[in-house]
Amino acid sequence: MENGSPTIGFEDGTIDVDCLLVEPQNGHVSMDSAMCFNEKIPDNSIDMEDVSCSFGLTNTGIAQGGDEILDRDVLDSICSEVEDGYFRLQNDFCSMGEEYLLGFEFPESITNLDYISREEALQTSVSYGPPLGSCLNIDSTPWKSNLFSIMEPTICHNMPETLVEEEKKPLNEDIIDKFHDISSCSFGDVVLSDEKYTSPSPSNDEFGQVGPTKFNKLDNTLLKMSAETLPTQKRSRKPTQRYIDELADPISRHSKKRREFSSSSTVKDKTLVVKDHKKCQMGSRAMILPSEEESSIIAIQVPFGSLAHKECPNLPSCDAVHGSDRGNPTIKPKENQKKRDDCMTALDLKKRDESAATSACPKKREDDVIAAHLRKGDRQMTAVNLKKRDESAATSASPKKREGDAIAAHLRKGERRTIPSQKKRDEYDPSFDCPEEEVSGRRKHHILWTTAEVRKLIDGVSEHGVGRWSRIKKLLFSSSAHRTSVDLKDKWRNLLKASGSQGQGSLQVGERRRNLAWRPLPKSILRRVRELANVYPYPKGRKHKIGARINRDSPDISTDITLSDYRRILRSINGD
DNA sequence: TTTAGGG
DNA sequence: CCCTAAA
Structure with a gap:
C-alpha cells in the first residue's frame, strides 16, 4: 500500500x-x-x-x-x-x-x-x-x-x-x-x-x-x-x-479456537462444528486408519535411526505436548526445534510421572502438565484439549464426552510430529514409536501404547483386577490425558489376545506365529498378561481353563487366588 | 457414569 | 479406537 x-x-x-x-x-x-x-x-x-x-x-x-x-x-x-x-x-x-x-x-x-x-x-x-x-x-x-x-x-x-x-x-x-x-x-x-x-x-x-x-x-x-x-x-x-x-x-483454526473457549458444560454444543469438520475430513483419512495390527507394524518398522532423539519419549504426554501447527502443513526446522523442546518438557514430566506413577497426587501432576503446556503460548489449544479430555476421561467415558475427546485427540493427532521412541529397558522393546504424522492429513486417533503404559496397565489390573478400568485410569493414568477407561479396557482386551492367553487353543500355529510377527510386546509383558489373564479372566465370569502350566508359581489354579498370591506371581515374573 | 462387547 | 447397550 x-x-x-x-x-x-x-x-x-x-x-x-x-x-x-x-x-x-x-x-x-x-x-x-x-x-x-x-x-x-x-x-x-x-x-x-x-x-x-x-x-x-x-x-x-x-x-x-x-x-x-x-x-x-x-x-x-x-x-x-x-x-x-x-x-x-x-x-x-x-x-x-x-x-x-x-x-x-x-x-x-x-x-x-x-x-x-x-x-x-x-x-x-x-x-x-x-x-x-x-x-x-x-x-x-x-x-x-x-x-x-x-x-x-x-x-x-x-x-x-x-x-x-x-x-x-x-x-x-x-x-x-x-x-x-x-x-x-x-x-x-x-x-x-x-x-x-x-x-x-x-x-x-x-x-x-x-x-x-x-x-x-x-x-x-x-x-x-x-x-x-x-x-x-x-x-x-x-x-x-x-x-x-x-x-x-482460519476455518480450521477457528474450530480449534472455538474449543478453547468452550467450557466443559458446553462442550457438546460447541464442538458440533468441529465434529462436522472432522466428518468432512474422514474421507481423506479413511485410507490411513490403521488397525491395531497396522499400528504395531508401524511401530516395528520405524527406523531405529529415529530413536536417536531420546530426549523425546513417546509418552502420551509428549503426544499432547506436541503443539499445534496451526494448520501449517510444513514443519520448519525452527518449529522442529520448538517441538523438541516440548519433548524435553514431556520428558521431565514423564520422569516425574514415572517416579510417582504408583503414588498419589495424580491431580497435581496433571495440573502441572497443563500448566506447563499453557506456558507455551501456542500450545494452549492442546493443553485445553488435554485437560478436557482428561476430565471427561477421568470421571466418565460417556459417549458424548468421548466425542469431544475424540475431536480433541483428532486435532492433536493431526498436529503431532514424529515422536522418537524411548528405548525401554525391555530387552525386546520394539520401540513403540509415535507414528509419523501425516503432514497433510489427519489420521485416526491412534496413539500407540508404550510399553511403559502397558506396564502400568498391567500393574493396574494386577492391583485392582480387570473391569476396574475407571479406577485404574484414575490411579495410574491420571497423567495420561488420553487413555480413557475404555481405552484401558480395549488395550487389555488386545493384550489378552496378543498374549494368546485367550482363545489361544483354537489358534493355529501358523496364525500364532503370524501374530507374533507383529506383536511388538516384550515377552515379559506378554507373560504378565497371561498370568493376569489366568488370575482375572477378562470376560468376567468366564472361567479360564488354560494356563495351568503357565501358573507355575501359582499355588492354585482356581480363581480364588488371593491378591498376595498374585503379587507373588508378579514379583517372580518381574524377577526374570 | 461405568462396563462390556461389537465394529 | 469408536460406538452403544446395559447396568
Whole structure:
C-alpha cells in the first residue's frame, strides 16, 4: 500500500472500518478480509450480480461527468464473482487491492464471523439500509446490502476473541446502530464525498457531502483506487496461493479456537462444528486408519535411526505436548526445534510421572502438565484439549464426552510430529514409536501404547483386577490425558489376545506365529498378561481353563487366588 | 457414569 | 479406537 497507490483511509494498515462496531483494538483489516469470507457468501452472489448490472446501467450518468469512477468494471470488480466462499478478485480493482493486500497480515480469526448470524446481519443491513440511490436514481439497496455483508466479516474478525464472545449474540445494539449510521448515508456520500484525496477522481459536489462515516472512507478508498487503476492495465489474476491457503486456514483454526473457549458444560454444543469438520475430513483419512495390527507394524518398522532423539519419549504426554501447527502443513526446522523442546518438557514430566506413577497426587501432576503446556503460548489449544479430555476421561467415558475427546485427540493427532521412541529397558522393546504424522492429513486417533503404559496397565489390573478400568485410569493414568477407561479396557482386551492367553487353543500355529510377527510386546509383558489373564479372566465370569502350566508359581489354579498370591506371581515374573 | 462387547 | 447397550 505504500506503492503510490491511493492509500486513502488505510493509514497504518488499520482501516477505520474497525470502528464500525467496536473500538479498533488491534485488528488489522485487509481488503481480503473484507472481500473474502465464509462459505455463505454465495447466498449473496446473486444479489451482487444484480447490483452489478443495475449499477452498470446507471454508471453512465454518474461517471461520465467525472473520471469514470463508477465505471462498470469497477463495480463488477467490486461485485466480482463469489466462488467457493471467497471473493475471486479478477479485475483491476481487485488486483490492485490484492497487491496491496499482500503486505497485510491475514486475519486469523476471520471465521469468527459466524458468531453473528449472517442472515441476521444481512437482514439488518438491508432493513436499515435506505435506498441509496438518492443521487444515482437507482435502487442500490442490494448493493449496499451486499457491501455491508462484505463488511461484516471484517467487523467480526476484528473483534478480539473475548469481545467476540461477548458480542456474538444476535447483533447487538451497537452493531445495528452502526449499520444504521452507515446506511443513512447516501451512496454519493459513500463514494465521492471526501475531497481530501488527490486522486484524479472528481469531487462531485452534486453528490453532496455528509460527514464521512468510517464506512465512507473505506468505500471511498475502494472506488478511488479502482478509478485510478482502471485506466492503466487490466489484469486478471487468480488469488495467490497464500491467499487461498490463508483463507482456508482460519476455518480450521477457528474450530480449534472455538474449543478453547468452550467450557466443559458446553462442550457438546460447541464442538458440533468441529465434529462436522472432522466428518468432512474422514474421507481423506479413511485410507490411513490403521488397525491395531497396522499400528504395531508401524511401530516395528520405524527406523531405529529415529530413536536417536531420546530426549523425546513417546509418552502420551509428549503426544499432547506436541503443539499445534496451526494448520501449517510444513514443519520448519525452527518449529522442529520448538517441538523438541516440548519433548524435553514431556520428558521431565514423564520422569516425574514415572517416579510417582504408583503414588498419589495424580491431580497435581496433571495440573502441572497443563500448566506447563499453557506456558507455551501456542500450545494452549492442546493443553485445553488435554485437560478436557482428561476430565471427561477421568470421571466418565460417556459417549458424548468421548466425542469431544475424540475431536480433541483428532486435532492433536493431526498436529503431532514424529515422536522418537524411548528405548525401554525391555530387552525386546520394539520401540513403540509415535507414528509419523501425516503432514497433510489427519489420521485416526491412534496413539500407540508404550510399553511403559502397558506396564502400568498391567500393574493396574494386577492391583485392582480387570473391569476396574475407571479406577485404574484414575490411579495410574491420571497423567495420561488420553487413555480413557475404555481405552484401558480395549488395550487389555488386545493384550489378552496378543498374549494368546485367550482363545489361544483354537489358534493355529501358523496364525500364532503370524501374530507374533507383529506383536511388538516384550515377552515379559506378554507373560504378565497371561498370568493376569489366568488370575482375572477378562470376560468376567468366564472361567479360564488354560494356563495351568503357565501358573507355575501359582499355588492354585482356581480363581480364588488371593491378591498376595498374585503379587507373588508378579514379583517372580518381574524377577526374570 | 461405568462396563462390556461389537465394529 | 469408536460406538452403544446395559447396568
